[in-house]
Each structure stands twice: as structure tokens, then as C-alpha cells.
Amino acid sequence: MADVVVIGAGISGSASAYEMAKEGLDVVLIDRFGPASMASGWTLAGVRQSGRHPAELPLAKSAVATWATLAEELDGDTHYRRGGNLRLARTPEEAKIIEDLVREQSAEGLELHFLSSTKDVREVAPAVSERVLVASHCPTDGSADPSSTVLSFVRAAERLGVKTRFGERVLKIEIENGAVSAVVTDQGRIATSRVVVAAGIFGNEVLKPLGYEVPLQIPMVTVLRSSPVDSVLQQVIGVANADCAGRQEYNGRFRVTSGLQDWHGGLIEQRLQDGGVRPRVLPTGRSMAEVVELFGDVVPAFAEAQVEDYWAGLIDMTPDALPVIDNTLDVEGLVVAMGFSGHGFCLGPVTGKIICDLVQGRPSRLPIEPFHIRRFDTLRNAQEPATLHG
Ligand SMILES: Cc1cc2nc3c(=O)[nH]c(=O)nc-3n(C[C@H](O)[C@H](O)[C@H](O)COP(=O)(O)OP(=O)(O)OC[C@H]3O[C@@H](n4cnc5c(N)ncnc54)[C@H](O)[C@@H]3O)c2cc1C
Incomplete structure (x- = not known):
């Protein structure tokens, strides 16, 4: 039994696992490959506020403040440089x-x-x-080293007791009476009441059987x-x-x-x-x-x-090029953090803090209404001009 299972050890999932462990939750972090093996390793790893959508700017500003002391906090390398x-x-x-x-x-x-x-x-x-x-x-913009950063989150999370399971694939999330009850992987079953879907381009594989889908172009x-x-x-x-x-x-x-x-x-x-x-x-x-x-x-x-x-x-590109960060789905205990549309690396440390709030039923410390999945009920056919700017 785990308090929370996090699916995906990219920057979003690793930072979430770390933040939750810091608050004493018993967390399992699972990745079908390993830390930073997809977007969080492939990335350019720019840490920028410039060029951000107004809805993302508060998160990016908060992230930039966090990056300054992140290596010290994690007691690991991030190679963060505020070079502009x-x-x-x-x-x-x-x-x-x-x-x-x-x-x-x-x-x-x-x-x-x-x-x-x-x-x-x-x-x-x-x-x-x-x-x-x-x-x-x-x-005040900059960059960091993506693999070092994710690994530093994972190691810090492990030191706080997070159990990491790499090379293991989540096949489905089980629901009982409208609430999360377990996560089934290709190697077993983990009973839990809360799950964080931070699985990047593969997130829909576990969401679709629950009746949800983040519209993605890849x-x-x-x-x-x-x-x-x-x-x-x-x-x-x-x-x-x-x-x-x-x-x-x-x-x-x-x-x-x-x-x-x-x-x-x-x-x-x-x-x-x-x-x-x-x-x-x-x-x-x-x-x-x-x-x-x-x-x-x-x-x-x-x-x-x-x-x-x-x-x-x-890239897990949504129609409005904004992510899904949401715990307001009809399944109790289900939290989603995906669809970062080519700019989620910078946000990672703050995504982790927000997910930690949501998993525990607290209001998010930063505004996330623009990131709720329900916006796609009307937005499904839109497509923002996609951009990538470092
Ligand atoms: C080329 C490139 C350049 C970029 N440049 C920037 C930039 O300059 N600045 C910026 O902020 N962002 C940038 N981005 C975007 C940023 O890298 C991503 O938004 C961010 O890394 C997403 O992290 P994530 O943890 O949400 O997803 P990911 O890093 O994709 O992690 C998802 C993880 O979930 C795992 N997973 C998936 N399905 C399962 C399953 N069923 N069971 C278990 N595990 C599973 C995967 O193995 C993967 O490790 C760039 C992206 C790319 C590709």
C-alpha cells in the first residue's frame, strides 16, 4: 500500500514525488524506462519566463526563483545558470x-x-x-542540465523514502466506488488511493480507460x-x-x-x-x-x-499549448500533470509543489484554472501556433 503512486520520472513526476515525500507521504515513483528518459532528457532545458503565455507566467516566475537554490536544496547538481x-x-x-x-x-x-x-x-x-x-x-532567464536535475530530484526523493521502480510500466489505474484503489503494472499491483499521471506523451494510455483524454498532437x-x-x-x-x-x-x-x-x-x-x-x-x-x-x-x-x-x-502538445494540471476530475484521488507543450522543464520544480498541494486536497498555491482538463470540452478543435523557444 502506498499513499501516492506517481507515474513518470520526468521532471514533473520526480519533482512531485520529492515534494510529497518532504511532507511525509509514502510515495512510489514508477517509470517504464528510467529518470529523464523522454522529454525531460531530450529537452533544450531552457528556464525562461520570456515568451510565456500570461497564464503560465506566474508559474514560470515562481520556478525561476526556486531554481536559484534548487541544487543546494536537493544536495545535487542542476548546473542551473541564470545567463539570460x-x-x-x-x-x-x-x-x-x-x-x-x-x-x-x-x-x-x-x-x-x-x-x-x-x-x-x-x-x-x-x-x-x-x-x-x-x-x-x-x-533573469537561463538554463539547467536536464538529466542532472531530474536525477538530483530522484536521489533526494529516495533519501526521503520514496520507492523508485524503473523499467516497470503502468498498465492501468483501478477504480472502486469512484475513487482510485490501485495501480497495475507489468510487474504487479500497488494498492493506493492517489495517483499522479505525469507520463508525458503516454499519459492518455492510462487516462482513456477512465474516460478522460487530453487532446494531444505529438x-x-x-x-x-x-x-x-x-x-x-x-x-x-x-x-x-x-x-x-x-x-x-x-x-x-x-x-x-x-x-x-x-x-x-x-x-x-x-x-x-x-x-x-x-x-x-x-x-x-x-x-x-x-x-x-x-x-x-x-x-x-x-x-x-x-x-x-x-x-x-x-512534444505533448495540447490545442492551446498549455498543460493540464488538475485534480478536479470525477475520479477521487486522480491528479494529472501532462501536456506541457514544449515548455514544462522550467516549470518542473513548481509543478511538483502544486501537485503536492492537489494530492492533499489543498488549494493550489498558484492559479491553475487555465490548466483544467475541462477546457477542452470547447477547445478541442483549436490549435495555437506551436512554438519552441528554449
Ligand atoms: C527538444 C525539446 C526541447 C525542449 N525545450 C524546452 C525548454 O527549453 N524549456 C522548457 O521549459 N521545456 C522544454 N521542453 C519541454 C520539456 O522538456 C517538457 O515539457 C518536460 O520535460 C516534460 O516533463 P514531464 O515529466 O511532464 O514528461 P516526460 O519527461 O516525458 O516524462 C514522462 C515519463 O513518463 C514515463 N511513462 C510514460 N508512460 C508510462 C507508463 N505507462 N508507466 C510508467 N512510466 C511511464 C516515461 O518513460 C517518461 O520518463 C522541450 C522538449 C523537447 C522534446
Whole structure:
């Protein structure tokens, strides 16, 4: 018997397990692969408030405050760096988009500067090419290392007594008299009265039999990582039309992404030396070449670096590009945290705190009404222009 079973050890599930253990709950954290094996490992891992939907901005601001002391709190690495975020314009049309963004978000109280010339942009980030016209600059944005962060959450959770079960797949959630009664996996059954579905693109597999479905599109993003080079770039870089983004990691490697692309549907389960399995999606040669061309155009040092690794990441994209964070479903004890639509890494530490509130029946410490699943009753056929900005 567990107080709570968390399905998924990405950043959302791991942070939730940690927060609940901190409050004394007996938690089991299950992942069909392992920590950070899907979006939370594939990610660019930008930690940003700029470019956020107004509904997400309070969460992003709170997350940025939390990230500052997270490594210390977890007694583990996060490699969080508040190096800023630059969103670049390469054409006059893009310059207009950036100018509007700065005006709108400044009005929402975010510190976002307009760098109005190539010279101003290159003073902040000398690695950016002369082809860039203007940029927005949010100095309090940044990035972290995704795998280290998730692992730090998992280790801290384990130290607080969370039982982790990796390489185990949840097959269904059992209900009795309208309330959660157990979770059935491919290796057994765990009695529980509360379950957190933090299973990313696979969340609907366990929700559908209960009569719920988060409408998702699943695009893919191509990611390239270079070998280490001298440190030239502090900021996370995005562009106005979101066709590429990138940053330099703490270890000198560039980690660079494409925009959203159609997923060809392939997902390989690759066996690792330690006997574990990791899911892998392979990008096409064309999409990799495009990433080099687009990002190399704005940060030329990337095009000169050697490519060490590549993969594609899948995104759990909802119609309004906002997540589902909800405990108001008709099944008692069921809490959902999925559909983060390409920007849930930054929010992870705060998602964990909110889920901890919801699981215990407390009001959420931050407003989450825009994230309730019922909004899709009317929204199902909408589709926000999808973007990815680091
Ligand atoms: C290329 C790319 C770039 C991105 N860039 C950014 C960025 O710069 N900034 C940002 O904030 N966000 C970014 N994102 C989005 C962010 O990474 C995700 O929103 C976030 O990591 C989602 O975390 P999660 O824990 O909700 O889901 P996931 O990390 O996908 O975790 C879900 C977990 O559930 C497990 N699981 C699924 N089904 C089952 C089951 N039946 N039983 C047991 N386990 C199961 C999976 O194995 C997986 O580990 C990016 C994403 C990608 C792919």
C-alpha cells in the first residue's frame, strides 16, 4: 500500500514525488524506462519566463526563483545558470514581433529589454552573428542540465523514502466506488488511493480507460549536441519564428534544436549496457542539416563545432499549448500533470509543489484554472501556433 503512486520520472513526476515525500507521504515513483528518459532528457532545458503565455507566467516566475537554490536544496547538481535569454530577429518582420513581445511582457511586469541594434545585441552576446537585427533580452532567464536535475530530484526523493521502480510500466489505474484503489503494472499491483499521471506523451494510455483524454498532437524536434568547445555563449538563444534555438552547456557542448517538425512515428527501444532500455527517436539527415544552417547562421561558432550526438524529442502538445494540471476530475484521488507543450522543464520544480498541494486536497498555491482538463470540452478543435523557444 502506498499513499501516492506517481507515474513518470520526468521532471514533473520526480519533482512531485520529492515534494510529497518532504511532507511525509509514502510515495512510489514508477517509470517504464528510467529518470529523464523522454522529454525531460531530450529537452533544450531552457528556464525562461520570456515568451510565456500570461497564464503560465506566474508559474514560470515562481520556478525561476526556486531554481536559484534548487541544487543546494536537493544536495545535487542542476548546473542551473541564470545567463539570460535572447530572442533574435533576422528580418524587419521578425523585428516587429520582438518589439511587440517586449511591450506586452513588460506591461505584464517582466524585466524584458529591447536591444534595438546589431551592436546592442552583440554587446550582450558577442557570439551572435552580425546578421541579427534586434533582440529581446531577459536577464533573469537561463538554463539547467536536464538529466542532472531530474536525477538530483530522484536521489533526494529516495533519501526521503520514496520507492523508485524503473523499467516497470503502468498498465492501468483501478477504480472502486469512484475513487482510485490501485495501480497495475507489468510487474504487479500497488494498492493506493492517489495517483499522479505525469507520463508525458503516454499519459492518455492510462487516462482513456477512465474516460478522460487530453487532446494531444505529438510533433518532434531535432536536437544536435556538439563536442566541448571554448565557452562563448552564456544566454539561451531563440528566434522570433521559433525555427531553431540553442545554448552552450556548462561543459562547453552546444545543445541546439530545430523548430517543431512532423513526427514520422518511429520510436526505437534501445538496450543499454546496464540492462536498461531507453527510447530513442531518430531525426532525418535533412532536419539535422537544417538545424546546422539555421542556428549556425545566428551563432557561427556552432557550425564550426563537431557534432557528437543527435536525437529527436517528442512534444505533448495540447490545442492551446498549455498543460493540464488538475485534480478536479470525477475520479477521487486522480491528479494529472501532462501536456506541457514544449515548455514544462522550467516549470518542473513548481509543478511538483502544486501537485503536492492537489494530492492533499489543498488549494493550489498558484492559479491553475487555465490548466483544467475541462477546457477542452470547447477547445478541442483549436490549435495555437506551436512554438519552441528554449
Ligand atoms: C527538444 C525539446 C526541447 C525542449 N525545450 C524546452 C525548454 O527549453 N524549456 C522548457 O521549459 N521545456 C522544454 N521542453 C519541454 C520539456 O522538456 C517538457 O515539457 C518536460 O520535460 C516534460 O516533463 P514531464 O515529466 O511532464 O514528461 P516526460 O519527461 O516525458 O516524462 C514522462 C515519463 O513518463 C514515463 N511513462 C510514460 N508512460 C508510462 C507508463 N505507462 N508507466 C510508467 N512510466 C511511464 C516515461 O518513460 C517518461 O520518463 C522541450 C522538449 C523537447 C522534446
